[in-house]
């Protein structure tokens with residue numbers, strides 16, 4: 001019960017940053033430059049010898065592009081500057097996405113006061129952390145509790161005036177959430193999203209299996225060519241990205257930090273692949289389908305995880321579980337709000353998606369999808385236990401499907417910056433528990449008193 005789905009691993013490849021390429025990147029770039037130079041020299045010779053007017057560029061460009069795309073697919077970084085979008089799709093972050101660190105420069109000692117921070121802009125920048133703590137304070141002991149109850153959003157004016165500290169990100173923790181930032185899926189939004197999807201997309205006939213909680217099937221969402229395209233895009237032309245499925249489990253590291261780690265698990269005997277490689281996220285069918293799904297739910301594409309392809313052979317299953325990952329409550333992406341599950345094949349026998357607490361089984365139908373929420377409509381940050389589900393064993397035939405998990409806030413940026421909840425709790429958890437929030441208040445007060 002309560003098992004989590006594994007999430008795509010954050011690649012360890014280095015983000016090329018201006019003026020600081022890794023040794024591997026330099027070697028790769030040098031090799032490629034050498035190849036290109038040889039080809040260029042040949043081309044010069046060739047054009048000279050024949051007296052033709054072909055430019056060197058037009059001759060070597062297709063070759064270089066082919067080489068680059070091959071190397072990219074093999075995971076070799078050419079060191080060229082990738083767009084922020086491409087990096088995000090690979091689970092990596094462009095420098096500009098990282099939240100600037102609010103740190104004290106040396107020398108920001110006891111002499112820094114709230115008055116000096118307010119009067120001196122340069123000092124406020126140099127002693128960012130100290131000045132924040134001195135000038136952005138709570139004036140009421142209930143502030144952390146109110147912040148936990150999302151009052152920084154729902155009662156913004158009062159909270160801004162009285163609970164600055166509780167309504168701000170932790171200056172010492174680049175992964176802390178901003179409690180005054182409204183998630184894209186907030187109180188009442190789940191119902192609105194389902195109702196809008198059915199109203200605005202009649203071309204995908206809806207079967208409402210349940211309204212509380214919502215479980216809705218959409219038919220004719222994908223045609224046969226699109227089902228095959230998704231399998232090829234995510235799994236690879238020869239299925240080379242498909243691996244035995246895992247689940248994410250909290251594992252304590254040597255340094256005491258608890259990190260979510262993908263481990264094989266008998267609860268799940270399927271195989272899967274993640275759309276985190278270039279040949280997938282650039283695949284035209286994948287791009288088209290993602291746009292369609294996100295327009296149906298009306299949320300930003302970045303709120304979704306990379307698509308996960310699933311393959312079940314006869315006898316394979318995914319036992320009772322919930323797609324909710326508790327560690328993400330405090331993460332910048334927030335919890336998963338929805339599963340958008342695509343059926344990419346018919347199944348001869350078995351393979352239904354069963355919701356035992358709702359007495360619902362959705363049977364696989366090629367090109368259809370089922371959408372369900374993970375949290376309550378009244379509070380998407382509270383897990384809705386009723387949407388526990390299982391993939392019943394396939395009895396005959398093959399089941400292909402795809403998970404598209406959609407978060408309440410931007411997942412892709414959170415993942416790329418290491419703030420998606422896999423890396424353990426933020427240093428000072430202010431939102432997860434009220435006790436944690438109270439402890440933070442006392443810690444802040446003690447810090448101020450000590451100055």
Ligand SMILES: O=C(O)CCC(=O)C(=O)O
Pocket residue numbers: 005310318323341351352353389390391392401403
């Ligand atoms: O295969 C299915 O029907 C559901 C799969 C599922 O629940 C999951 O991958 O989390």
Ligand SMILES: [Fe+2]
Pocket residue numbers: 005321322323339389
């Ligand atoms: Fe699931």
